[in-house]
Amino acid sequence: MGSMKENEAFSAMFRAYDRRIYYTAYRYIGSREEASDITQEVFLRAWRNYSSLDLNRPVYPWLFRITKNLCINRARRKSGSEAGLEFPELQPGTESVEKEVTQRESRKEIREAVMALPDKFREIIILKHYDECSYDEMSEILDIPKGTVMSRLFNARKMLKKNLEEKHEL
Structure with missing residues (x-):
């Protein structure tokens, strides 16, 4: 170059x-x-x-x-x-302290639940929900078919939901 x-x-x-x-x-x-x-x-x-x-x-x-x-x-x-x-820190604003603390706790729970996912499910969640990649971009990045991306994302969301629900049952 x-x-x-x-x-x-x-x-x-x-x-x-x-x-x-x-x-x-x-x-x-x-x-x-x-x-x-x-x-x-x-x-x-x-x-x-x-x-x-x-x-x-x-x-x-x-x-x-x-x-x-x-x-x-x-x-x-x-x-x-x-x-x-x-996740980025919450921005100071007019929200109540209680609401901000609750949001931080929720973010922490979600972060922990995402990190507990197996690698292939964690990375698909990160790409879709945090990097805001399209299905085509995820397919290219992960070198897998678009249908596999969609299936993996569906399963990742299902696992994430289950993990969060189980945590709240405790």
Whole structure:
């Protein structure tokens, strides 16, 4: 990589996806600092391999796979600590403190229930509900047929609902 045109194209790709990659990493890792490090590493790897990128295909699935692999590797290295799905903090506003606390507790319950799902179901929930990917994007990212995406998402939601209901029965 080195031509002005390639540099401009890479810069445009970075601007288009840097926040999305950051938030994806943050949801997997749960640390802003580590998510920032992973985002930098994703784009460093993308820069190194940019010449092999097929520009006729969507870029995000490629970047997502790099992000996911880096997050998995980082989580494996974090021995004894909890890497997990995090959600953005609630914004201060006019809501009552009680309502805010209840919302935080609900978010924590949902996060824990999502993290308890098997990997293939957890990642489909993350892609659909937090990264807001379409079925086609999820199919491309996960390299599975669209029908499998739909089936897996249905089963993941069913498992998530069951886990949350069981927790409330206790």
